[in-house]
Amino acid sequence: MDQKKPHVLFIPSPAQSHIKCMLKLARLLNHKGLSVTFINTQTNQKRLIKSGGTRWLDDTPNFQFKTVPDGLPSATEDDAVEHTQTVVELWSYMGTNFYDSFLDVVSGLETPVTCIVCDGFMTYTNTILAAEKLKIPIILFWTMAACGFMGFYQVKVIMEKGLVPVKDESALTDEYLNMEIDWIPGMEGLRLKELPEFMRYSKLDDHLAFKFLLETAQAAHNVSHIIIHTFEELEDRLVKGIKSIFPNVCTVGRLQLHLNQIAEKEAKNMNLNGYSLLKEEPECVQWLQSKEPNSVVYVNFGSMAVMSLQDLVEFGWGLVNSNVYFLWIIRTDLVDGEPAVLPQELKDAMKEKGFVASWCSQEEVLNHPAVGGFLTHGGWGSIIESLSSGVPMICWPVSGDQQINCRQMCKEWEVGMEIEKNVKRDEAEKLVRVLMEGLEGEKMRKKAMELKKH
The missing domain is CATH 3.40.50.2000 (Glycogen Phosphorylase B;)
Known part of the structure; x- marks a missing residue:
């Protein structure tokens, strides 16, 4: 040195x-x-x-x-x-x-x-x-x-306002969760349930995550x-x-x-990728080479998010039924508590339009001209990489700052849509079609491209 x-x-x-x-x-x-x-x-x-x-x-x-x-x-x-x-x-x-x-x-x-x-x-x-x-x-x-930082910072503010802790879990009603928070500039109309889920706790809980966020x-x-x-x-x-x-x-x-x-x-041949703890599969980009511009939806739920096997299957059938080409990253530990094994019938149906891998170079994929949309968990790394590539999104938030990221992406920046927590194949199919083929998806794509240029 x-x-x-x-x-x-x-x-x-x-x-x-x-x-x-x-x-x-x-x-x-x-x-x-x-x-x-x-x-x-x-x-x-x-x-x-x-x-x-x-x-x-x-x-x-x-x-x-x-x-x-x-x-x-x-x-x-x-x-x-x-x-x-x-x-x-x-x-x-x-x-x-x-x-x-x-x-x-x-x-x-x-x-x-x-x-x-x-x-x-x-x-x-x-x-x-x-x-x-x-x-x-x-x-x-x-x-x-x-927005993510401000969401976490609200832990203390919400405590001071007496909104947490609640007496018990029965107080976590829809009325409570849909309560609007009107004191954050740039996030007017934010609802309590859109803040990190660790904030919704009762006095009966020894909620370590809440204490950690507060500190x-x-x-x-x-x-x-x-x-x-x-x-x-x-x-x-x-x-x-x-x-x-x-x-x-x-x-x-x-x-x-x-x-x-x-x-x-500087006309340097800098290796701009290579930050991954997981082995990236070059076959992903090779598969994209034969596809038309904006014809592929890229699907990746990040390095830590997990889902049920039922959710995985519903996403799979939604993608197949949309009749859109898709590149899907399925980590070996994506399904909570069991192997990420798809039913054979779904595997067979996915062969025509889909390509499945365990990891990829995300920036390289998002910047490929064939990719026209991104189905993501809403982690900030994924969202900012998508914005840097001018790619609109469908967001399925799981935890932490992902819900608030998703809210801003859909309502403030107008570059994405949210899919419900309990995934249904019909909704997944519909949103993929809107993103990739509809006028609304085209508007979001133009907005994403505008943000890329800023």
Whole structure:
């Protein structure tokens, strides 16, 4: 590492979308002349290397990875058994052990750290306390939209207004859940049920997720600067609202487009993909090559969302019955508690128009001219990548900020439609047809293309 360059240390939350987003920002800062140290858990770093997610590193000076333990047993790179743990187990281990491991990593670095960029969801590991101990400035990076951040921040506000906790679950009526929240600029008419589901809890619950969100969102007050992964043309009023609460807020725009511009401007053959913990299958793009422009709907519910086998089957028949070409990413762990195995009859019906894979390079797929729509879970990484490609969406939100992302996408940005939580094949078929063939879908496509140009 170059001793003369400022040295930035990145701490991502140990999840695919967070790592991917922070790696993109890290690469941009590295390109601007900063040295970068990026901290992954040992298991995620092995997965990243195994999937080819670090293949760009050879051509990137002053960029290094360091690892911290995650509670899983060490394994060699060719170990056939991939040890796993639940999210709760991982977060429990990190909450207890990350602080000391992090201090050990910093003490072993050859060059002093100038600044720490920490994922907003990693403050529970005492990263702010560690930065204070080391006397290093720390910035929180929220790898989500302004609406997502503001949604999480409302935990404290809603408590202060006495809306939570409710007496018991019987109080979670439709009237309560449809209550309008009118105090957030840029999200007028937002309903209580569109905020993260962790907020709907009763006094009888020992709701750890609620407590975590409360503490995490409020930690933003304990640092001097925060970064949000959005662009102001999309969320102008929300960003202004956040800036009225926090003194120093920076938006970083669409990171992938920044990287694309560097490659074009400098005529570099930069590898702009390769951030995945999962093995990407090139056959996906090869299959798209023979398809007409805007003729394929891309289906991917992200790296962590799960569904029932019934939902999977309903989506499958909806796609088949729409008679539209579709590229469907079905992870091996997509179905909750059982293998993602489709009925043979559905498999046979899908052969004519569908192509199924376990993972792909999402930016490459979304930017392919054959792709005209995206059926997504509404994770912010997926939405901003779709907006960066000018592709309209159908959204099936599962948890966290996905509901509020979906709400903004449909009502404020007018680039998508929502599908009901309890999936029915007829509704899936109808929405796919509207998205890919209807006038409404064409309007959303034009709107998405306009946002791409901003």
